[in-house]
Amino acid sequence: MDNLEVSIVMPCLNEEKGIVICLNKIKEVFMKEHINGEIIIADNGSIDRSRAICEEAGARVFIEPIPGYGSAYLRGLKEARGQYIVIADSDNTYDFSDIPEFLKVLKSGYDFVIGSRFKGKIKHGAMPWVNRYIGNPILSGMTRLFFRSRLSDIHCGMRAFTAEAYRKMNLRTPGMEFATEMVVAALTNNLRTKEIPINYHPRYGDSKLAPFYDAWRHVRFMLLYCPLWLYFIPGLVGFLPGIFFLLFLSGGPVIFLGHYWDIHFLIFFSALTILSYQVMSLGVFAHVFAINEGFIKEDRLISLFRRKFNLEKGLIIGIVLFVIGFGINLLIFMEWFSNHFGALYRIRESVLALTLLVIGVQTIFGSFFISLLTFKKR
DSSP states (O other): OTTOOEEEEEEESSOHHHHHHHHHHHHHHHHHHTOOEEEEEEESSOOSSHHHHHHHTTOEEEEOOSOSHHHHHHHHHHHOOSSEEEEOOSSSOBOGGGHHHHHHHHHTTOSEEEEETTTSOBOTTSSOHHIIIIIHHHHHHHHHHHHOOOOSOTTOSOEEEEHHHHHHHOOOOOSTTHHHHHHHHHHHTTOOEEEEEOOBOOOSSOOOOOHHHHHHHHHHHHHHTOHIIIIIHHHHHHHHHHHHHHHHHHTOOEEETTEEEOHHHHHHHHHHHHHHHHHHHHHHHHHHHHHHTTSSOOOHHHHHHHHHOOHHHHHHHHHHHHHHHHHHHHHHHHHHHHTTSOOOOOHHHHHHHHHHHHHHHHHHHHHHHHHHHTOOOO
16 A cells, blocks of 8 residues: 555544544545545553444544553554644544644644644533643643744644654654654754634543643653753843852852851852752753753754854863862962961952862863763764
């Protein structure tokens, strides 16, 4: 079947109430639009009549023993033979009469098409208000912020893409975060993406979602795939005020905002500077590792970093910071020695020196680690 045009892939877990309606609608669309297509069902452990219903309807049924939304889809997509692939849930929440519209967009040159329930019509009772007004807007907003997307509904389950686009996305997550991974992969691989309005209907059968846990899985995935927001921005927000007030207070106590700032604040900003610097360093490590493993694409930030950074520059910076911190400590020791090891009141200078020593050591060994991550074998 080399000329197979479309593969419809659906996950299934005890969907006997809705899947027969979905299958009939798909076959009706195939016949009406003269589409040479196939229907693939990835069964994820059904104990009702779902498998039998699908087989009787002529669908290709594959069993995926590993539980999870992503696991089911990965199994079904592996078997897809069509030039174009359309995916949707098996609970009759999506209208399969929209298949021609998805295909029309793909044939016009786009690689990835996703529906938007918010731009279409959400039928009464189809989506809980928590998902509609809190969960989906927040998660879609995070995607727009983190990955510079304009998509309004990243969790819409009806999507279509070319077989070539699917290979480029290199999807791998087994759980509900699979939906987010697919969108992120489409964006980071620069696939031509378009969102089209669709209608959303009340589901047949019981929902498999665990709202708060599944939402966390989506948030966790986005943070892991976006080191800029997980590491760099929080680290920078802490490091800049930390180092500023550390240097500001090193010269002595000050009156600021109507309050007396002294040693306790100095120690706090020293700790904030060190921790924030460590977070930013972890961000560099995570970003380079994720690029090397193919989780994310190299961006302008890392490209600039690769051009400007090398082991020697990192070592010079680290050694300079270490030497300055060591020099301050040496001067303090010499003063103590000249006073015959008597009373010593150099707490501010000692805190500053300690901070520089720690950051210097972090920079030295971090530079070696980054060089290891970026080491290219011939």
